[in-house]
Amino acid sequence: MGIFSRFKTVVKSNVNDMISKAEDPQKMLNQLIIDMTEQYNNAKKEVASAIADEKKLKGALQEQELQVNKWAKKAELAVSKGDDNLALSALNRKKEHEELAAQYRTQWESQKAATDKLKNKLRELSNKIEEAKRKKGILVARAKRAEAQKSIQKTMGSLNDKGAFDAFDRMSEKVDRIENEADAEEELNEMMSGDDLEKQFEDLEKEDNSEAMDELAALKAKMAKDKE
Known part of the structure; x- marks a missing residue:
């Protein structure tokens, strides 16, 4: 039974080491199955050796049984010949x-x-390795799905991060403030340069012109009424 104890020890040691260092589950599972298969082949050789020993013992037993029959017949022959000593x-x-x-x-x-018992254990071990091969595909698929889920969650987290948008809004407010300050400075410069006095006269001329236009409109209305 020591064959399978060694198998369990080696495989368990490999599994613990591989899991602690695992980065790619698929590579790890592939290597694990390779190690299990290698240990299985070693166990198989030892079981084959035990079977050979069993067959050797059986052959020795059969040889002794043949000798028993052989000497029984010789004893019968000696008795038939009257030779009791022989x-x-x-x-x-x-x-x-x-x-x-x-x-x-x-x-x-x-x-x-x-x-x-060894043959039964070896058969069970073979079945478990085949089962592990079948499960490998499922585990790899689960690992890939988990990685994809992590990537999605990471992307969602970045989309929920409003830091960049808040910074953009603050920059927009800063530009608005700069523009307002520039307009205010331009207005002050105009006032200080005397342009404001010219503007006051222009406004006054516009007011005078507006009164003349009103008077013209009133005159036209009166003349139209006189013609009636």
Whole structure:
């Protein structure tokens, strides 16, 4: 069972290290599956070695069982020939092989039980790796969606930032103030340069001209009435 304990230790160590350094989830998951597959292949070799040992023990058991049958037949042959001493020797040899066969059977059964468990564990491990491969696509898609969501939230945050617009409004107010100050300064300059006196006479002439126009209109109205 130490095979799979080492597998878990190595994979867990790799996972913790990769997660702490992860920047690209897809690359991390790809590398993780590569590491899992590599450890699986190593475990597979060790399981294969255990299976080979089991088959070797089974072969040794079968060989001892053949020897038991062989010497049983020899004992029968010696008895049929009336040679009890030879038959007894054959039976003693048969017993030796029976004892060896019993020992090999115990070892083989224990090895087979352990090997069967290893094969089941290896099969489960293979299924989990295949499941991880299938889940990888889902995890990558989730990671990409999360990154896209972060980007959207960042963009929304920048759109909600009114700092630039407030600065624009303040600049607009400043320009208005500068323009007003410039107009006021121009007005003051005109007043100080004497142009204001000329303007007063111009206004006065306009007022006189306006009175003449009114008088002309009244005259035309009177003449029109006299003709009637």
